[in-house]
Amino acid sequence: MKVFKFLGGAWLFIVLFGGIRFASDPIKIGYIVTLTGEGATWGQHERDGALLAVKDINAKGGVLGRPLELVCYDIKGKPEEAVIAVRRLMYEDKVAAVGGSNYSGIQIAVAPIADKAQVPIVSSTASNLAVTVDPDTGKVRPYMFRISYTDPYQGMVIADYLIKKCGAKKLAILGDIGDAYSEGLTEYVKKRADELGVENRFWAYRGGDVDFRAQLTAAKEWGADAVALTMLYKEMALVIKQAAELDWKPYFMGGNGYSPNMFEIAGEAMEGTYWVYPVSADDPLLDPFKNDYKKEYGRDATEVMNAVFGYDIVLMVANAIASAGSVEGSAVRDAIENTKDLQVTHFKWTVDKDTHNPMNKPASIFQAKGNKLVFLEKWEPMAN
Structure with a gap:
């Protein structure tokens, strides 16, 4: 089932895929992407990858016996839009974690919100060091993570x-x-x-x-x-x-x-x-994903990396929720930080606790x- 709403100047996509009847309320995962304006091609693919992950996970029974629900806002590539969206996701939508975005400046802008709300954010291609480590203190931002190299x-x-x-x-x-x-x-x-x-x-x-x-x-x-x-x-x-x-x-x-x-x-x-x-679209490891993407959307993924990152971020968050046995942001954060050798689509994801960057990311x-x-x-x- 797909529900599309227009809310407060940003597209909100709430997606709950059927196939299995769940007795419990869904677990909400937030996502911020650029769907309109410059950079929209990246955001659209990242959203689609995340939606595909939600569908696949729900088809296998969800997480903790509950379905996943993706709540996705269009931030238009602007920090001010991202700040509004992240606050809404954390305080109104009550998400367990947030995926995205792919802009370093945006991630730096929303970091204080994540720390205050104690809800983790996992960015995609945001590669500036300051996304996960505060340059003023030299300390890791406790609720900020990334899948990209730096x-x-x-x-x-x-x-x-x-x-x-x-x-x-x-x-x-x-x-x-x-x-x-x-x-x-x-x-x-x-x-x-x-x-x-x-x-x-x-x-x-x-x-x-x-x-x-x-x-x-x-x-x-x-x-x-x-x-x-x-x-x-x-x-x-x-x-x-x-x-x-x-x-x-x-x-x-x-x-x-x-x-x-x-x-x-x-x-x-x-x-x-x-x-x-970070990712080669010609990598044989990605063939199953690319085939599934085309089957789901009726077209090839042209921004393969963004689509894969969206998919893998949802896998990471789902794994963390399952490991924590909880949807509380602090528990999910701890589980993300302690992730080791998680096999996602394109590599085995181990989180560096000192930087919250992925370790041994290939180029x-x-x-x-x-x-x-x-x-x-x-x-x-x-x-x-």
Whole structure:
């Protein structure tokens, strides 16, 4: 059964799948995603993955003899919308935990709410260190977790690969100075380049900019032979396209801000660009999930990582509720923190208690070829 309501300016999806008759009230799990506006393609896939997990779990009897119910709000990619949604989920909907979002700035904004309400949040692709560790105190945020790897690791991989594999001698870094994700990734790209003794410079822009020719011209004249892109997909695609229009083709590499929609924006200029991603859509481990997704929704998942993350976050929360034997937020939090070797769709999830990050998260390197990303290799930055 699917029920869709419009509530207070945000879409609320309450989903309870039938097939088994439950005598008890449902266990509510909250989810915050961007369903409208920029980044909606990620949010829609993440929501759909989460809904599929709810269906699968309920078909097997639910959790603690109760069905799961997903309560999902559209936060439109805005911190202020997320704050409203999380408060509603925790204080009105009485959820046991919250999944999402995929933006670092949003997760940092909602962290105080989670701590006060004592309800855990598990983010998807939010990779800034401050999402789970308070930069002012250096202490872990007790109710904040994530499934993605962090910006330090992602930034290290980008710089490491461009320098060690591609042979970059001068590295340009282009990023959004007003975005937490971009700022964090930029910091660690630069740090790794400095460690490897490679000259690097940063060119900034602000969110909403669509013309990057000035920055690209300056980087080209400086002599950069590689560019690290530390922003989201729309801006990355425009940068790549405009560089081609300037007849400049350095090595480009970006992180998990990538989207297949970039091919529509940048066209042939995408060819040969490099990308680091937590999940490979070509991984045979994901074949059953992709088949189930297509069967459920009648279409292929184009944002496979987001769909998988949505699914796996619900699996994690359900496992924690079962382990805790309770839906109380503090008990669920403790169970999440103590998770070890939980087999989810794409890896075995162990939570680092000191950081609330997943341990031993693999990184995959891809290259754009023929309007798609082709997996090249796994890459782990080693000592200098």
